[in-house]
Amino acid sequence: MKVPALSPPPRHDGPARHVPVVRSTIVERRGRLDYFAQGARAARAIRRKCHATLILLVVAVLPAASWAADPSQAEQAAALPDLSLYHLEGEWRTQEGTKLELPDLAGRPRLLSFVYTYCEHTCPTIVARLKAIADHAEGESASNLQVTLVSLDPGRDTPERMKAYMAEQGLDARDWLMLHGDPDEVLGFAAMLGVRYRPMGDSDIAHSNMITLLDAEGVVRYQSKGLDDDPQAIVEAIEALDDPDGA
């Protein structure tokens, strides 16, 4: 679907929050990321307990059942393509405080940007653009898309702060995810995507205005380098994910 021309970059008072909330279409198939975003570890723990009980009952018959049903991080990573960014090791937290590792993000296509919640310059523009792109893309991949904002300021962007930011911006937790990581992990993730950033004084961070599209396995399918790039190209890249030959 054609993206209408985006409005000029918002001013510092943040009109981005007035942009309508992303798609109303919720696809049940989107499950995997929601599962992780809402408590993957807890869910796994429960599942492991169930498995443990089952194993006690059938340990002599089918000991491998639980392994197959609950693959380790290493197994998950091994199943990913060599070009998947999700091979990067490290532990992250969502805006809910839930721990996750990058292989946990597999399963849904993803728009990824690096921002920080106190940013008053281009970050509101980036978020507004991400909203517009997510709103206008059509098809199965678009319905399953999750937008992910990685904080460049983990010192101030605690999970609590990220959650409040998402509420301020009207970002639905089903379709949006924020990630908080150790500064060195953030550096590695940013470097992997070619994102450059540098603290400027005590409160600002100069950073690349880059938007990256990852497919469901974490492979880069498109990168928009700057705000002058046509967002329609990202929409088309998302829709192209539905075409196996074009992806």
Add this chain to the structure above:
Amino acid sequence: MWGVFAAGLAAFALGAGAVVPPDMAPIGAGDYTPLYKEEGEAREVHVEAFLLDRLPVSNADFAAFTREDPRWAPDRVKPVFADAGYLSHWQGHDPMNPEDIANQPVTNVSWFAARAYCRARGKRLPSLDEWEWAAMASEDSPRAGDDPAFQARVLDWYGTPAFARLPDVADTWENFWGVRGMHGATWELVNDFNTALVSGESRADSELDNSLFCGAGAAAAVDPSDYAAFMRYAFRSSYSATSSIRSLGFRCARDLVELETTNP
């Protein structure tokens, strides 16, 4: 001699009981002027004391690492961590043979691989500020950045063809801190290389593109006459975390918070 003096000074500051690993040199705290600074901020950046490898990581060092962790072997590394040139100079050579390339600085390693090596040794890559501060030392001064003779010598090496045989890691001059090969062997990776902000258009780098970088307009060169620093800055801007470059090596660092200021 000055290196021994610096090490002694640092060891004194460390106090009894503190042990500096023999393969690392204590770098005293100090202030240096980075090439780029934000508007309105002090020209100088304070660098805390830290430990830095006395020598660049050699081919033999790195070969031992790839045997310990085969995920980083040339035939196993994932393309998301290193490009096709990764350790390509090992082809036809024995990286463990001292008669061959064992003692030369390892190059053609990506930033990811260098980070993994340092982590496996309980170390880390030095920050850009740490590296620049340690590299400012001549044989007899920790702060030779303003010395025209020192600058000329550094630039002279920058003008040396990159395809010349690399010197063995120990065959380079030792600076004030007891560190060898900061200039004259290879360029070296730093942890925060991606803090160098440039636009895609090299001619526009003096005025960074605000459509590409949030806040980029505030970055400005402090000392445009420091041509060597410009070259390093431009070089860091040119590679990615997966780049494997024949003239780019690395060494590792460690924190040393116990060491107080020894900056003369």
